[in-house]
Amino acid sequence: MYLFAGLKEQLGTYLDNEQVKQVEQAYVMARDAHHGQLRSSGDPYITHPVAVARILAEYHLDPQSIMAALLHDVIEDCDVSKEEIAEPFGEQVAELVEGVSKLTQIKFQTRAEAQAENFRKMMMAMVQDIRVILIKLADRLHNMRTLGSLKPEKRRRIANETLEIYAPIALRLGMYGIRSELEDLGFSALYPMRYRVLKESVKKARGNRKEIVNTIIGSIQERMDAEAIDARVVGREKDLFGIFRKMREKKASLAEVMDVYGFRVIADTEDTCYRILGILHNLYVPVPGRFKDYIAIPKANGYQSLHTTLKGPHGLHVECQIRTESMEQMAENGVAAHWLYKSGKESNPAEVRARDWMRNLMELQSRTGDSIEFIESVKVDLFPNEVFVFTPNGSIIELPLGASAVDFAYAIHTDVGNSCIACKIDRQLQPLNTPLHNGQTVEIITAPGARPNPSWLSFVITGKARANIRHYLKNLRRDEAVNLGKRLLEKTLDTTTLDDYSDELKEDIAKQTKHKTFEDVLADIGLGQMASILVAHRLEPEEEEAKKEESAEQRPLAIRGTEGLLVSYAKCCHPIPDDPIVAFVSAGRGIIIHRVECNNVSDLHKSPDKFMPVQWEADISGEFSVELRVDVFNERGVLAKVTSVIADAEANIINIDIDHQDGTTNALNFLMTVRNRLHLANIIRKVRKYSFVNKIQRSK
Structure with a gap:
């Protein structure tokens, strides 16, 4: 029990005896479950959960969180079930432990996919209960503190994941203390040489700066005392990873980054903060455009402070943050301040904003296709x-x-x-x-x-916008695939429609073809991933199907021009209404319409299964792209006259390409939209009337 003694003493400062006893029972269960297990460092495994619990005890987290921290690895590593935890310690502790447990049951194609799914699960558990992420952050913090015993490759991978995911989450939750330690440890593990060199250089630079720092602190404090304002001034140290990131982003040298001096002025009330701002702007000249009021408009994580940059002694830039004592505590502890500084308020600003963010995560999770897409969307929101x-x-x-x-x-x-x-x-x-x-x-x-x-x-x-647009387009594409599949299947069935067949028969066919629903079957037909004739065979007795097959093959599918995403028109030949056409069935893209004389469908006879007969519907309307080539003699105003004729004929010009052939002639290539062949013929007839037109033809 010697390991538990330090934690017990810590818990005794804010929990009652009964609660401490409950936590002790959880410790005993964790100790017995991990008996005989060792960490990479050679220490007994139980030292890790105890260290995680101690980190959380610093924030005065409730007993359920401390118990979950002690038991957070027993489901994964020790074959202890959720029910075995729930029985002595309650459902809440069991839920927290399950939320924190890593994902090991599912096998993934790649490490990236496994990590993404693990992250997705953690985020969803966190949405249910914010304490899950606090336990996970404490778990990661202790792992980072003991990273030295791992192999270099594993060390770099964990450090990279920490800098990419965990440090930004800590920042998003307003926990600057944990964030800066995670970044420092991650930086030293990922770039050990750069870390050592930078640490030495910064140490030297700070020694040289001591006198200037003391002068500025003295000047500010003196002015505060003169105005009878109760505030304390401290020099603000930039952390090493922050310096490294700034040097990399701004491509600046260490001297340039270190030329900026940071100070924090901590006051008693919000009003005093604004008074101090005025005093500082009187003391030193403010740098235009560098003032930010995060008190009136807090950051996404609830952070509040006034930021201003001043021109200090010798023209040096001085960055000042002005905030109250409670804002200072909030900045360091974020959502954890809810437990650490219990007050009359139900929740603190950091917690309210964290919950808003997590509500957005729920929506994002329901609309993203896979884990990797989800993690990419969340990463965008983690670096705001x-x-x-x-x-x-x-x-x-x-x-x-x-x-x-x-x-x-x-x-x-x-x-x-x-x-x-x-x-x-x-x-x-x-x-x-x-x-x-x-x-x-x-x-x-x-x-x-x-x-x-x-x-x-x-x-x-933003992740929310990206996920919603993708979700909508995915559904739209599916709806159009189902409609097209239905039309293709009914064309094959000839005299009957799908309504003539029972739902039971359709569901049976879905099972036989390994689809969840018959709608999925239709979508695959529409996407060109399944032949309609195969489904027609299953729907009808063979002898009846044989009678219809011939006539169905001959009867073309009618093209309306409004099919949407899954009927497209080939850019090689630009078919327009009244052209003889044929359809190429492309797996995953639906059907592509070509002109019959197009060179790209000249091998039609070689693979007839990939092509199908189609025809334009009688009352088709809409605009269709077509290419027109006009060879003209060089004259002033030729292009203006031709474009004027096309515009007057109610055709829309999309693009003009001019090919300078020789000194006397040019080829004008127009990409434009027309209604049908008759519309195009009228345009050609009107353009041909000009004497400068040598030749006009539709591009093949």
């Missing part, structure tokens, strides 16, 4: 360089730096994002991809029938 913008009614929306109006729309509500068509930024109409800046007022214009555009994925940066 915030931009604060306003809704028309004055509410503040916080977004990462570089976010667009579409990100803003999805931040308000998924439905607003899905149906947005335009935006006004500071009352001016702007493109949806315009990056937003601090203080702008953004108004989103929506339309009932509007839907997300795939091109938005090229500029949105």
